[in-house]
Amino acid sequence: MTPTNTVTDLSKGKPSEPPIEILNNETARIYTHIHPVLVLSLYALRFKAIVADPVPALTNTLIPLGVMQIAFAAICLPPTGSEAVVAEKRKPGEKKKPGQGKVASAVNGKVIPAFLSLAISTLAATPILMLTLILFGAPISTHHWHTLLAAAHISLLAVVPLIYVHGVDGEKWREIVACLLPIDEVYGCLIGSVLGAWLGAVPIPLDWDREWQKWPVTIVTGAYIGFAVGKLVGGTLLKGKKIKFE
Amino acid sequence: MARQTLLFALANVLIPVAILVFATGFFPYKPFMPGLATFEELGWEDKFGWTEAPEPKFDKLVFMVVDALRSDFVYGKESGMEFVQSLIRDGSAIPFTAHATSPTITMPRVKAMTTGSIPSFLDVILNFAESDTSSTLAAQDTWLAQLKAKEGGKLVMYGDDTWLKLFPDFFARADGTSSFFVSDFTEVDNNVTRHVPEELLNTDWNAMIMHYLGLDHIGHKAGPRSPNMTPKQIEMDGIVQQIYQAIENEDHLSNTLFVLCGDHGMNEGGNHGGSAPGETSPALVFMSPKIKKITEFRERESPIDGKGEGGFEFYKKIEQSDIAPTLAGLLGFPVPRNNLGVFIEDFLFFWDDASDRIQLLLRNAKQMKKIVEATFPSLNFEDKVRDIEKECGGSLNSGVGLSCKWQGIVQIMDTTAMLHPKLRMDQIYWFSRAAQEIMSSTASNYDVPRLVLGSSIALVSFGLTLIALWPQLTSISSTGVFSTLTLALYGILMFASSYVEEEHHFWYWITSGWFMYLFIFESRKEWFRKFAFHPAIMLLAIHRIIRRWNQTGQKYAGAPDISHSAFLQGGNSLVLWSLVGATYMDITIRLSRHIARSIAYSTSENSAALSKVAGARDVEPEDTDKDRFMGTLAVLPLGVTAFVFKLAFTARDAPELVQGIGAGMLVFVEGLSLVGVARMVFVGLALSASWLGMVEWKMGRDKRKRGGSGGGGFAPALFDIITLLLITQTRAQNIPLYLLFRLQIFFLTLLSPTPLQTTLTTLLLTHVSFFALGNSNAISSIDLSNSYNGVSGYSILAVGLLVFISNWAGPIYWSLAGLLLLSGATSVSGTAAKVLDEREIAASSRTWVAQEREFLEKVVETESEQAKFLSDRKVEKRAWESWKRHVGLLTLFQAGALVAVMGACTVLRQHLFIWTVFSPKFLYAMAWGVGGHLGVSVLLGGVVWGAGRL
């Protein structure tokens, strides 16, 4: 594993927390690999319907996608503020929660944050992403629902896991936007989805006259593919690297 | 570093060489056969009893061209040309759809119709350089030359002066009109029509040519569905009726053939140049009472529905070049020598005797055979019967196939068997049509070795630049990665025809990404509290407005955009003019500050006193209120004149844009001589530039005497002067874009990007602005409206330069703006900074020297200590080094882009879209390479950079 052009070892940057690790149990380790397959299958399954009539199809797809993302977060990821649990060896004892019943702990500690992340990303991230899409050239006077739904999909793919693990701390999000965090599976999802959505605009002007070239199918497709690639690469090849700009 | 300079110079010299070599292979010069054709011996004279050419059926010709007369304008159910339709029903007219090949612009189309040849693509360039003598048809064989050479031949011409340029000294009487203002729908046609009654009474001419431009203008202005379109068709129909009735009633006109045709059509946007079905389907009608003889058994329904894609195919479809040989047969003259047209079959029925028909066709075929023979000199096209069974079996390549078909004619003419004449005629048509198709197709015309050589030279240029830049490229940065991505993706997309048509999407897309990158890049250094108003986000937002300003490309042409929205037009034109006024005001104020600064200097009496102040080596005299007042007073006339010129020009060129302006003002500006006012603007700009240049030079000299570094104030001054020139050459509805550009410059100074980032930003924004101003890679989008500003006669140099400036205004603007950003000259040292906005000063307080120093610290870290104590000479030298690097990177892109475009044109030379998409792209690549890169980035950029170091 050699550092690539834009990525360098952690040691070079300023001290920062380590990358997010998948929870240390069998289910998490297995599901984290199944999850992207499930998400891509869902999209593949819905693709025809989305091409045929994007607005209702994308709306319907949001629900299973949301469920999957909640499941992914709850099963595989450490919730925000629980780094201690993950990196117990490094920061022993910090913020450790008092013992509770196993089920109650799972609900309080995992499912609720997961639902919260879903709500926040839908309410906060989607409008911001929609504005970003418009700044990047999305139609401004028409197709509002299309653009909004595209933004919602990107935010479910990219933002839900991030909010789950990092919360809504401003400083943290500053670092996320400025690409200062070390790459991990969750951050890889964000970078992958966003780059994928951006690259998804390339086929639109081609004169292939295919139905799927219409707005916003390619963007959403790019985001899904980018999500899977980013998650895979972020979790393996580039894990722990920091993005270097100079 | 001398080695690097040499490599850069060589690479830049190779760019035009590559373009030239490639162009000569891609658009080979077609040798034409000089001299007029004569009736020659055909062979088989005795056998068929031919003693002379078939008797002509007409002795006079009225050739009426209505520019952009698309087929449906005459034949369709919504046509206003009822009289012509009644003639078709009556049998006195034979209608056709005449296929016009791309490029569908007037000059090559007139060439095709008159010579019968297929004009080369180079005629496009010549169309814009109309006075070029090599493009005239004076020396070529045309039906005009043939008719003129006839006994008592006399030609008259009224209408589009393209004909007068193509046929100098051909016409006994002529009155040319030029399509100077596209908004002129009536005058331009009345100038033709007023001659018609008189000429119909004259008996001395044997050909009258008319070329009406009004309908084309309506198309350009408002498209084929404009409310003006049907009235114009009715007007044209009335003229047809007037002429036709004269032919019916006047004895001296009784043997007159009356041809009505369009030179090309138009697309749904009302433009033309490409090969959309609408553009390539003009109408063609032959009219005469005598035509009834041959229309008895024809279908004569009219109006009808069109067939084919877009519904522009009406009646029989023929080639536009078929007009020449058909006229030759009907009027009894030899077929023009370079003709590739085929006599239209329908007219054969004028001759009752089959041997006459065969003779006509054989003369046509024999003339074409000469061209074929010259193209395939190694093949046998003899008139002797030979055994061809061996060579003509199986599948044949184009040349051999033609030779076999010709031999087929020879055999069938030679045979003594009793044959139905139709068999002979079919055989002749078989050859002629194949010859027409093969000779007009382009494949046989490429000089492939030259294409490869040209591409290779471009590749060498690319390689040389890469070698020269290599030491600086080895350290990898994300900006470098982004630049590489841009070039690589651009190169790939040049092979996709739709991305050539929609190139703007690429630049808009990558620039959005680039601004987002800048946002992230800056956010890493420092978090901007109101991140939504971060300069990079503002850049992105402005970019979003700019890309929406003009809808360009093919796929969404005609879709709504800002410049055509109701927001700026009609009653709202006051909004437009407020924005335009603000743009002019901004530049005028900037210029007045430059002048104030220069006045302050020149009134301070050599600033002798200043030099005595210790340690004041960079001090300049302060400009006082009085100086500023004087500066404003000096510049105001120039600014106002420029604005008035724009208003006066627009009032004539696009009246719909000045509706909201007071009537009194309009009456005043309409009384002005546009040429005079434009000249005043140009002279004013030249005077300002020379005055400022002189003072700045003196100022710099004095400062150097005192041991300070040069002024640097001239570069921004020159930039503002050139901006005013660019705006003068820009259509009114695009002028507010310059305000947005200016805002982008402001936000870029807030970001203070690194030199490499500045270079990439320059590259991206030069391209974005090119397309945002409404340009595309299609010939039809070339803006000619400002090409005659201040030019009264015809000067190819002046007009060519003005055309280039008005179409490349955006790239010129951003090339120079990029240099200012590069040198930080927007905030030059000392009092010069006061010249600029205070916000800008506050925002980017870094002087040029400081930025340069920082840059050098990055590049040569070992020299960082010395860099702080650089001598002036060293600063000077370093300045040119950083300019050289900037130009080097731009050269790298330019050479790379040329390699891609040439590669695409070579590899895809058999592609269906080669003439419609890739050839125009190559023409644009030529203009980018020679004009945009060498002329602007290197030459003009060098001048401005030098001006910054005076």
Ligand SMILES: [Zn+2]
């Ligand atoms: Zn036209």
